[in-house]
Structures are given as C-alpha cells and as structure tokens.
Amino acid sequence: xxxxxxxxQNMLREQAQGFLASNCSMAVVxxxxxxxxxxxxxxxxxxxxxxxxxxxxxxxxxxLGLSYxxxxxxxxxxxxxxxxIPFSSSVYLATEAILAAGSEEQKQAYLPGxxxxxxxxxxxxxxxxxxxxxxxLTTKADSSSITGVxxxxxxxxxxxxxxxxxxxxxxxxxxxxxxxxDQDGVxxxxxxxxxxxxxxxxxxxxxxxxxLLGNDGEGWSYVQSILNRAxxxxxxxxxxxxxxxxNMAKEYAMGRFAFGRPIATYQAIKHKLANIYVKNTxxxxxxxxxxxxxxxxxxxxxxAAATARVSAIQAYYYASKENVQxxxxxxxxxxxxxxxxxxxxxxxxxxIGSEATWQDKLITAxxxxxxx
Amino acid sequence: MxxxxxxxxxxxxxxxxxxxxxxxxxxxxxxxLDYIGRAKLWQKRKYDAGWACIRWPKExxxxxxxxxxxxxxxxxxxxxxxxxxxxxxxxxxxxxxxxAWATDEQNKNYIPKLASGEDVWCQLFSEPAGGSxxxxxxxxxxxxxxxxxxxxxxxxTSGAHYSDYGVLVLRTDPTxxxxxxxxxFFIDMKSAGIEVKPIRQISGGANFNEVYFTDVxxxxxxxLGAVGQGWQVALTTLMNERASIGGGGGGVNFDSVxxxxxxxxxxxxxxxxxxxxxxxxATWYAQESGLKFNGxxxxxxxxxxxxxxxxxxxxxxxxxxKQQDMASFALDLLExxxxxxxxxxxxxxxxxxxxxxxxxxxxxxxGTDEIMANIxxxxxLGLPQDIRVDKGIPFNExxxxxx
Ligand SMILES: Cc1cc2nc3c(=O)[nH]c(=O)nc-3n(C[C@H](O)[C@H](O)[C@H](O)COP(=O)(O)OP(=O)(O)OC[C@H]3O[C@@H](n4cnc5c(N)ncnc54)[C@H](O)[C@@H]3O)c2cc1C
Ligand SMILES: Cc1cc2nc3c(=O)[nH]c(=O)nc-3n(C[C@H](O)[C@H](O)[C@H](O)COP(=O)(O)OP(=O)(O)OC[C@H]3O[C@@H](n4cnc5c(N)ncnc54)[C@H](O)[C@@H]3O)c2cc1C
Numbered sequence: 196x197x198x199x200x201x202x203x204q205n206m207l208r209e210q211a212q213g214f215l216a217s218n219c220s221m222a223v224v225x226x227x228x229x230x231x232x233x234x235x236x237x238x239x240x241x242x243x244x245x246x247x248x249x250x251x252x253x254x255x256x257x258x259l260g261l262s263y264x265x266x267x268x269x270x271x272x273x274x275x276x277x278x279x280i281p282f283s284s285s286v287y288l289a290t291e292a293i294l295a296a297g298s299e300e301q302k303q304a305y306l307p308g309x310x311x312x313x314x315x316x317x318x319x320x321x322x323x324x325x326x327x328x329x330x331x332l333t334t335k336a337d338s339s340s341i342t343g344v345x346x347x348x349x350x351x352x353x354x355x356x357x358x359x360x361x362x363x364x365x366x367x368x369x370x371x372x373x374x375x376x377d378q379d380g381v382x383x384x385x386x387x388x389x390x391x392x393x394x395x396x397x398x399x400x401x402x403x404x405x406x407l408l409g410n411d412g413e414g415w416s417y418v419q420s421i422l423n424r425a426x427x428x429x430x431x432x433x434x435x436x437x438x439x440x441x442n443m444a445k446e447y448a449m450g451r452f453a454f455g456r457p458i459a460t461y462q463a464i465k466h467k468l469a470n471i472y473v474k475n476t477x478x479x480x481x482x483x484x485x486x487x488x489x490x491x492x493x494x495x496x497x498x499a500a501a502t503a504r505v506s507a508i509q510a511y512y513y514a515s516k517e518n519v520q521x522x523x524x525x526x527x528x529x530x531x532x533x534x535x536x537x538x539x540x541x542x543x544x545x546x547i548g549s550e551a552t553w554q555d556k557l558i559t560a561x562x563x564x565x566x567x
Numbered sequence: 568m569x570x571x572x573x574x575x576x577x578x579x580x581x582x583x584x585x586x587x588x589x590x591x592x593x594x595x596x597x598x599x600l601d602y603i604g605r606a607k608l609w610q611k612r613k614y615d616a617g618w619a620c621i622r623w624p625k626e627x628x629x630x631x632x633x634x635x636x637x638x639x640x641x642x643x644x645x646x647x648x649x650x651x652x653x654x655x656x657x658x659x660x661x662x663x664x665x666x667a668w669a670t671d672e673q674n675k676n677y678i679p680k681l682a683s684g685e686d687v688w689c690q691l692f693s694e695p696a697g698g699s700x701x702x703x704x705x706x707x708x709x710x711x712x713x714x715x716x717x718x719x720x721x722x723x724t725s726g727a728h729y730s731d732y733g734v735l736v737l738r739t740d741p742t743x744x745x746x747x748x749x750x751x752f753f754i755d756m757k758s759a760g761i762e763v764k765p766i767r768q769i770s771g772g773a774n775f776n777e778v779y780f781t782d783v784x785x786x787x788x789x790x791l792g793a794v795g796q797g798w799q800v801a802l803t804t805l806m807n808e809r810a811s812i813g814g815g816g817g818g819v820n821f822d823s824v825x826x827x828x829x830x831x832x833x834x835x836x837x838x839x840x841x842x843x844x845x846x847x848x849a850t851w852y853a854q855e856s857g858l859k860f861n862g863x864x865x866x867x868x869x870x871x872x873x874x875x876x877x878x879x880x881x882x883x884x885x886x887x888x889k890q891q892d893m894a895s896f897a898l899d900l901l902e903x904x905x906x907x908x909x910x911x912x913x914x915x916x917x918x919x920x921x922x923x924x925x926x927x928x929x930x931x932x933x934g935t936d937e938i939m940a941n942i943x944x945x946x947x948l949g950l951p952q953d954i955r956v957d958k959g960i961p962f963n964e965x966x967x968x969x970x
Binding site: 264456478 | 568572573576635845846848850852853854859863866868940945952
C-alpha cells in the first residue's frame with residue numbers, strides 16, 4: 196500500500212507553497228477582485244516559467260511529461276492561494292481537450308503554446324442558466340464556421356482560443372471545435388460574476404472560423420471524460436481552499452474575545468471548526484483516490500472523480516460559509532478576506548457542473564459498474 | 568501512489584487468506600453454541616494456529632506481527648463470515664493497558680488466556696455520575712492491609728454478565744482534585760460482593776449492565792500504576808479505544824441502502840431513479856469512500872513504519888451518525904412497511920430497523936459525538952480546552968446534579 200505522494204512530489208509542494216506565499220498573498224487576490232485587470236498576468240507568467248502549465252503535456256510537445264499527481268499537488272496549492280489566474284481553464288480543460296481529442300497537427304499547433312503559457316485556452320460549454328446537455332445545445336457549426344452564444348465562459352475574455360461544444364446531428368449529438376478568439380466572427384464581453392477574482396465572459400460566435408476537434412458526433416463523450424479529469428483537479432483546488440478557510444477561522448477565533456474569553460473556547464465555535472476539519476479530511480482522502488484514478492487512467496475514474504467532486508463541493512461550501520460566520524460582523528465586510536473563499540467555493544461548485552449534477556453522475560457510474 | 572501490497576505484504580496476505588479459507592468454522596461446528604461459545608471456538612482456533620492477536624508479543628500468545636500485518640489481517644478476516652467477537656474490549660483496551668502497566672508475571676498469567684479466548688474482559692469505567700466526565704466517578708476504594716475494599720456502582724458495562732475479569736478506575740482520595748484522586752485496578756468478576764444486573768437497551772437487547780460493588784476485596788498487587796495515577800493509566804485504555812484500522816463495519820451501509828432503493832418504488836418507478844434518493848446516496852457514498860481512503864492513508868503511514876496522522880480520529884464521529892441517518896432513510900423508503908420489525912415480515916430480515924434502534928448507542932458509547940468533536944478541536948486543531956469550573960477543587964467540594 197502506497198497511498199501518499201512521493202518525496203519529490205512533496206518537495207514540489209513545498210516549493211509551490213513558498214512561491215505562492217511570496218507571489219500570491221490575499222492582497223493579490225484582492226487587487227484583481229477590486230481592480231480592472233481580469234487576472235494577474237505577472238503571476239501567470241511566473242507560473243508558466245516554473246513549468247506548471249506544462250506539467251502533464253508530453254515532452255514531444257514541449258511539456259514536462261510529468262504525471263497527474265504532480266498536477267494535483269499544484270492544483271491544491273493554487274486552490275489554497277485562491278490564485279487569480281486562468282489555470283483551470285487553460286490547463287484542466289483546454290489542454291485536456293486537445294490531449295484527448297486533438298489530431299497530431301492540432302497537438303503540434305496548440306500544446307507548445309499551452310505548455311509555455313503564451314497561449315491561454317478556455318472551455319465553452321454552457322449557453323444559459325440551468326443544466327447543459329447535448330440536447331440543450333444550440334451553438335451550431337458547419338464544416339468551417341460556428342455560430343452561437345456561450346455564457347458564462349471562464350477566462351473567455353482573456354483566452355487566445357476556446358474549445359467550443361456545439362450541437363451535432365451525428366452520434367451523441369455534440370461535437371467539439373477549436374475557435375481562435377482573435378477574429379472578426381467572435382465578440383466577447385466580460386461579465387460580472389460572484390467571484391470577480393476570476394474573469395468570465397460572454398462569447399458571441401457569428402460564423403466564426405472553427406476547426407473540428409476529434410470526431411463529429413463524439414463531442415458529448417469527450418466532454419464527459421474531460422469533465423471527469425477536470426473534476427479531480429477542481430476538487431484539489433477546492434480542498435486547498437478549504438484549508439485556507441479553516442485557518443482563517445481558527446486564527447480569528449483564537450484572537451477574538453467575547454464575554455471575557457477567546458471565542459475559540461466556545462463549543463459552538465470549536466465544534467464548527469471540528470466539522471470543517473472532518474469534511475475537509477473526507478474530501479481530501481477522496482481527492483487522493485481521484486488523483487490515483489486520473490494518473491493511472493483507471494476504469495474507476497468516473498466514480499472517483501464524482502466522489503471527489505461531491506465531497507469537495509460540500510466541504511468548501513461549509514468551510515467558507517462557517518468561516519464568515521466565525522468572524523461575526525467582520526466576516527461580512529469587504530475589508531476582511533473571508534469573502535474570497537466564500538465567493539470561490541461557489542464559483543468552483545458551479546463551474547463544471549453542480550453538486551446535484553455530480554451526485555447524479557456518481558450514482559449513474561455506480562449503476563454502470565454494478566451492471567458490468 | 569498505488570494500492571498494491573509490497574511483496575512482503577502480498578505474501579503475508581496470501582498466507583492469511585489461505586489459512587482463513589481453510590479454517591472458518593462451519594455451521595455444523597457452530598450448531599448448538601450460543602454467541603459466546605461461537606466466539607470462543609473461533610478465537611481458540613486462531614490461537615492454536617498462531618493467528619490470535621497477532622500484533623502481541625509471542626510470549627503473550629501473539630505473533631510479533633507489525634501494525635500493517637494487523638491491518639491486512641483485519642481486512643481479510645472481515646471478508647469472511649466469522650462469529651461475532653466478544654473480545655473487542657479485552658483485546659483492544661484491557662490487554663494493551665495490562666501490557667503497558669502490569670508486571671511481567673501478571674502479563675504471563677493473564678494475557679495468553681485473553682489471546683486464546685478462554686477469558687473475557689470488560690471495562691468498568693462509566694458510572695452514573697461519571698460518563699463523558701469519567702474522572703467524576705465516585706466508586707470508592709479504601710486501603711485495608713494488603714487489600715483495597717471497594718464500594719459503589721458502575722454502569723453501562725458491556726459484557727459484564729459474561730466477563731471473567733474487568734479493568735476499573737476507583738476513587739482512592741476524595742479530597743484531591745478529581746483527576747488526582749483516582750487509582751486503576753484489574754479485578755476478578757467472580758469476587759465476592761460484585762453483583763451484575765443487566766440493563767435493557769432501547770434496541771431490546773441487554774448487553775450492558777449495572778455492576779454493584781459491596782465491600783469487594785481486591786489485592787493491592789492488582790493495582791496498575793501508582794496510587795493516585797489512575798487517570799494516566801485510564802488514558803492508555805482510552806487511547807486504544809478507537810485505534811483499530813481496516814476492519815469492515817457491519818449493519819446498514821451504502822450498499823444495503825442502494826440495494827433497497829432498487830427493490831422499493833417511488834411514483835411507480837424504482838426509488839433509485841428518484842433524484843433526491845440519488846443525491847442522498849451519493850453524499851453517503853462520498854462519506855464512506857472518504858473514510859475508506861483515510862484508512863488507506865493511515866495504512867500507508869504504518870506500511871512505512873510511521874505513525875498515522877489525525878485523519879483517523881474522525882471515523883466514529885462520521886460513521887455513527889451516518890449509520891443512524893441511513894437507517895432512518897431506509898425506513899422512510901419502506902414507507903409504512905418501515906415500521907415493521909419482525910425477522911419474518913421485515914425487508915432484509917429487519918436489518919434496517921435493528922440498525923435504527925441500535926445506532927443511537929453508537930453515538931454515545933466510547934465517547935459521545937460532542938466529546939469526539941471536542942477532541943478533534945483540541946488535539947487536532949489545537950483550539951483551547953473548555954473552561955472547567957471544577958479545576959483544582961477538592962473532588963468532594965465539586966457541585967453535582969444532586970447539590
Ligand atoms: C448586516 C449587519 C448589520 C448590522 N447592523 C447593526 C446595527 O444597525 N446596529 C448595531 O449596533 N449593530 C449592527 N450589527 C452588528 C451585529 O449586531 C454584530 O455583528 C453581532 O452582534 C455579532 O457581533 P460581532 O460581529 O462582534 O461578532 P462576535 O461577537 O465577535 O462573534 C464572532 C463569532 O463568535 C460567536 N460567538 C460570540 N460569542 C459567543 C458565545 N458566547 N457562544 C458561542 N458563540 C459565540 C458568534 O456567534 C460569531 O460566530 C450589524 C451586523 C451586520 C452583519
Ligand atoms: C452501547 C453502550 C455501551 C457502553 N459500554 C460501556 C462499557 O463497556 N464500559 C464503560 O465503562 N462504559 C460504557 N458505556 C458508557 C459510555 O462510555 C457513556 O455512556 C458515555 O461516555 C457518555 O456518558 P453518559 O452516558 O454519562 O452521558 P453524559 O456524559 O451525561 O452526557 C449526556 C449528554 O451531554 C453531553 N455532554 C457531556 N459532557 C459534555 C461536554 N463537556 N461538552 C458537550 N457536551 C457534553 C454528551 O455529549 C451527551 O450528549 C457504554 C455506553 C453505551 C451507550
């Protein structure tokens with residue numbers, strides 16, 4: 196039994212923690228949240244220079260060819276720092292889409308830029324409020340152009356290209372397209388979200404140039420496998436964020452006095468923090484399972500991914516809301532940092548399918564496993 | 568990261584599995600025995616073959632096995648249908664305390680008979696006035712020559728009615744602050760003056776007892792630790808209470824509720840098609856999975872010869888309420904049939920009803936939910952201890968329910 200990260204992976208974690216502590220304090224998150232810059236371009240550049248964007252990209256495409264365990268470590272640390280950069284869009288989604296479905300030519304065209312961080316990708320799935328399915332898609336493509344509206348698209352306003360999910364009259368009813376976003380047929384508008392420390396856009400595609408990614412009519416099945424992999428990496432970001440919320444709450448509770456003693460001496464607070472710890476710990480252990488499944492491409496990935504995702508959504512929501520609560524009135528102020536995990540937890544929870552969606556996927560995956 | 572055993576572990580697992588497959592008691596062998604007889608038969612068989620309490624030293628009837636070997640044994644044994652154990656407290660709590668505090672001579676006399684299943688031990692800790700606040704116990708011991716004389720009452724003692732020995736904490740100095748006036752002993756349950764009265768539980772069973780002590784004599788030689796050091800010795804027992812990793816839990820779990828949801832209908836379709844049912848089940852699956860992989864993380868630490876981290880401390884706090892909630896949910900799925908508790912008429916022979924009625928005890932026994940949450944807050948997160956109004960006060964001046 197070896198269910199832990201290796202020594203090298205732990206060293207990577209230490210390095211990442213040190214780097215993010217000096218380059219991505221909460222002040223950086225606040226600057227992006229409050230200001231006009233859609234993301235911290237300087238941080239992005241440094242992250243790319245360290246090779247984080249290149250982690251799992253094979254060496255033949257100028258990547259590092261490392262495993263998803265290394266990427267899990269990075270994801271947890273970026274989540275802990277609530278880093279305001281397009282890492283999830285570009286690395287967990289766009290890179291994965293091209294790795295999974297790209298032709299040799301497409302891989303050569305896109306992966307080196309993604310690895311270097313000079314090209315940012317995003318993933319355009321949803322078209323309105325409510326659950327997206329292959330049947331609900333209205334974005335439509337012909338052989339070389341695509342038309343439709345995608346909202347919200349994480350990092351759609353800053354990305355160089357998007358992986359767009361469109362309807363298809365073949366196969367599973369959907370197809371993927373690569374759409375370069377710097378062209379006449381594309382207009383993009385930044386939109387306001389509950390977490391302005393991560394930028395989002397509305398993409399309007401009007402006969403925009405597009406190239407098919409993977410086979411026509413297999414798009415929905417690509418989406419499922421891309422989301423399964425992304426779910427594990429999102430979950431690692433979420434458990435990293437959980438720790439941040441717990442530490443904030445703990446530190447405040449130890450220092451805040453009410454009724455003549457620190458509020459950390461009241462069981463209402465102690466048990467709240469213990470519950471946060473319990474949920475975080477369950478979620479983290481499920482993330483280990485997810486990391487194992489994604490790194491070995493295990494048959495259990497759909498179950499492992501959904502398990503990690505469900506428990507990470509639940510843990511982060513709980514940790515972030517009870518962190519605000521522990522801070523009393525101060526937690527409700529703009530000035531305090533409690534708002535960041537509270538915002539981020541819900542953003543990550545809705546970005547690639549909600550808790551209910553993944554609960555359903557989990558049971559579906561278990562049903563499939565039992566039927567087999 | 569991989570789930571595979573090391574080569575040495577794999578060999579050991581194979582050896583365990585082979586022995587278990589060949590030696591599980593058959594229904595013919597168990598026929599006519601009550602649950603104590605069955606448990607003893609199985610324990611003796613393991614002992615004779617060198618598979619009892621494998622982590623203990625050989626000289627005490629064990630096998631000198633490593634912690635990871637113990638986990639492998641637990642996992643493998645839980646895959647077989649074996650008689651329920653009556654040795655959990657004796658093996659898991661009393662023996663480790665003896666081995667830490669008793670003399671070599673005593674350990675030679677008592678521990679092998681625990682390993683072989685000849686003797687059953689119980690834990691006489693809780694009292695009417697000392698449950699969560701165990702150190703508030705009042706049963707007295709007064710020195711008389713080379714003996715102590717015990718008077719008072721214990722309560723909730725599981726298995727006292729079939730136990731041969733027990734460990735107990737007694738108040739030897741009521742004028743000292745509460746933790747300092749305690750002393751720890753082990754005792755023969757057949758000693759004159761001990762009276763065991765079963766207490767009926769809400770589940771209908773009567774597995775725990777009141778134990779009355781009237782002028783019971785115990786030799787000073789059966790004291791563990793110094794006079795007044797009883798709390799420290801008790802901590803050895805309590806630390807061992809939930810240290811076990813790798814065994815399978817019985818009763819209601821994800822699988823049993825999932826299967827139930829395929830047998831009963833909601834709106835004329837199998838309940839498993841209902842979105843609320845799926846959502847609930849998914850949450851429990853994720854909890855169960857989290858506990859399982861916590862265990863794997865602890866195993867990894869053991870496998871590397873390290874001490875497991877605090878992640879294992881959450882098992883009971885998550886597991887006990889989860890069992891209760893899942894049983895409650897299962898009864899709801901059964902609709903009006905959920906009320907039927909009859910081995911012939913109930914779904915699954917009444918397993919869901921039985922868990923519904925037994926699970927409240929799981930949230931209390933071995934530390935209540937509230938006490939477990941406090942332990943996590945204080946020992947894992949490092950939050951301050953509760954403020955105690957009885958600190959430093961002589962025990963006989965502390966306010967009680969009756970004052
Ligand atoms: C939107 C809003 C509007 C407000 N408007 C007004 C207003 O108009 N006028 C006004 O005077 N005030 C107002 N308040 C202040 C409000 O009454 C206080 O924020 C509230 O009483 C909590 O006090 P606190 O913020 O100092 O938190 P604290 O008292 O420091 O509490 C911090 C945390 O500790 C917990 N805690 C504290 N003591 C205990 C205890 N004994 N046992 C268990 N837990 C404990 C709290 O529940 C909380 O979770 C407002 C607050 C908000 C958020
Ligand atoms: C099935 C079963 C088997 C048992 N077997 C044994 C056995 O073999 N040997 C043995 O010695 N004992 C045994 N016990 C006793 C068990 O250890 C006690 O019941 C338990 O420690 C709680 O004590 P109590 O019942 O006195 O409840 P109390 O301590 O009176 O608790 C009542 C309620 O108050 C809460 N409470 C108490 N103190 C605090 C606090 N500081 N903060 C917050 N909440 C608090 C508790 O959580 C609980 O909800 C068994 C109990 C059960 C149910």
